[in-house]
Amino acid sequence: xxxxxxxxxxxxxxxxxxxxxxxxxxxxxxxxxxxxxxxxxxxxxxxxxxxxxxxxxxxxxxxxxxxxxxxxxxxxxxxxxxxxxxxxxxxxxxxxxxxxxxxxxxxxxxxxxxxxxxxxxxxxxxxxxxxxxxxxxxxxxxxxxxxxxxxxxxxxxxxxxxxxxxxxxxxxxxxxxxxxxxxxxxxxxxxxxxxxxxxxxxxxxxxxxxxxxxxxxxxxxxxxxxxxxxxxxxxxxxxxxxxxxxxxxxxxxxxxxxxxxxxxxxxxxxxxxxxxxxxxxxxxxxxxxxxxxxxxxxxxxxxxxxxxxxxxxxxxxxxxxxxxxxxxxxxxxxxxxxxxxxxxxxxxxxxxxxxxxxxxxxxxxxxxxxxxxxxxxxxxxxxxxxxxxxxxxxxxxxxxxxxxxxxxxxxxxxxxxxxxxxxxxxxxxxxxxxxxxxxxxxxxxxxxxxxxxxxxxxxxxxxxxxxxxxxxxxxxx
Numbered sequence: 001x002x003x004x005x006x007x008x009x010x011x012x013x014x015x016x017x018x019x020x021x022x023x024x025x026x027x028x029x030x031x032x033x034x035x036x037x038x039x040x041x042x043x044x045x046x047x048x049x050x051x052x053x054x055x056x057x058x059x060x061x062x063x064x065x066x067x068x069x070x071x072x073x074x075x076x077x078x079x080x081x082x083x084x085x086x087x088x089x090x091x092x093x094x095x096x097x098x099x100x101x102x103x104x105x106x107x108x109x110x111x112x113x114x115x116x117x118x119x120x121x122x123x124x125x126x127x128x129x130x131x132x133x134x135x136x137x138x139x140x141x142x143x144x145x146x147x148x149x150x151x152x153x154x155x156x157x158x159x160x161x162x163x164x165x166x167x168x169x170x171x172x173x174x175x176x177x178x179x180x181x182x183x184x185x186x187x188x189x190x191x192x193x194x195x196x197x198x199x200x201x202x203x204x205x206x207x208x209x210x211x212x213x214x215x216x217x218x219x220x221x222x223x224x225x226x227x228x229x230x231x232x233x234x235x236x237x238x239x240x241x242x243x244x245x246x247x248x249x250x251x252x253x254x255x256x257x258x259x260x261x262x263x264x265x266x267x268x269x270x271x272x273x274x275x276x277x278x279x280x281x282x283x284x285x286x287x288x289x290x291x292x293x294x295x296x297x298x299x300x301x302x303x304x305x306x307x308x309x310x311x312x313x314x315x316x317x318x319x320x321x322x323x324x325x326x327x328x329x330x331x332x333x334x335x336x337x338x339x340x341x342x343x344x345x346x347x348x349x350x351x352x353x354x355x356x357x358x359x360x361x362x363x364x365x366x367x368x369x370x371x372x373x374x375x376x377x378x379x380x381x382x383x384x385x386x387x388x389x390x391x392x393x394x395x396x397x398x399x400x401x402x403x404x405x406x407x408x409x410x411x412x413x414x415x416x417x418x419x420x421x422x423x424x425x426x427x428x429x430x431x432x433x434x435x436x437x438x439x440x441x442x443x444x445x446x447x448x449x450x451x452x453x454x455x456x457x458x459x460x461x462x463x464x465x466x467x468x469x470x471x472x473x474x475x476x477x
Contacts, residue, residue, distance in 0.1 A: 322374040
């Protein structure tokens, strides 16, 4: 039975049915985002538990990340081929299976393998969440619904280390994975009742050439950027090989996608649309700014102020509060006005908060740092909603799954690029600075890069529409 939750055009409010759908979808999406970062705090525990080397244990996180990245490009085709509810159920079940097996792992090798299973299942959940909600929301409620789906994407990296630290300290590392089971099982049961049972939209065959080029290309680039952050340099052999190979595969896919007459994994022709291209660029560049605080601030608190890992994670709480404020405000505004003014204000606000951190010292007052982090979070929260909502305006429902996959790829690559650049810059700034004042200055210098990327995102934001797009039948959207 095909369920519809979209109310008539005369009733643009968020219906109870849509609220239930948002809640169910967020269960799966938040679990995936949290799990991507919770294991970071368990590295030392896993080293002791499995008597393994650091290079081996790091693959617990890297394997999960690469599996997620490789699955994203397949989401659009699979959603069209099998239907979003069926694919959501299968993906969430795969994530839960990987979570269960990871919690039962008996060695570092088995844990890495099970994390790949978990990442393969979870990789499709976030783009599927955006697809399902974009279709259900319709043009009049896209902003408010995208604000909801922005919560897992933005708060996961903030809350993950904190929850991970609490779980490892109180329950043990296996519960990082076991905690997903009740949440995921509830999501599976509710999905059968709440997620619309759409029919497969096409019988088009899988783009095999794209499959050979795009997922491995994305995974290779993400791996290379992760290695750059780990080595503190972009000219390490592992980085050059991985990024070079990944870049060649992505270039090959671009040529294939623009030449083929069949439907490719990702429709690159969407980038010919100015709004879509501008949103993709803002998503990529804002990923650098978002990961600036997430990566740099805990390290600053630990290496300069002597805070514990858990305390450093808790000190990121103002960013989460700010993001929540920005998401709610921008969600309402995006449904009323065009995306350009919201994004520009969000970027300027985020830049103002970041500017404080360029002046950070070893004894900067914590209330000032918290206030600056609150402002930065509010700015980033306000930015993400319109850039997630705007690409869908004017798109037919059939084009939404592949458009979502494309935007999600830009998000993933932007985050990986930001993490790599900032890790390399920080490591070079820290060289020869052993005292607290010198290390604080190194962090301040690195934050200038975060500020630069935030302001750079203003350029594509200027290409976004200043007013709301018209409805297909005429009149304001």
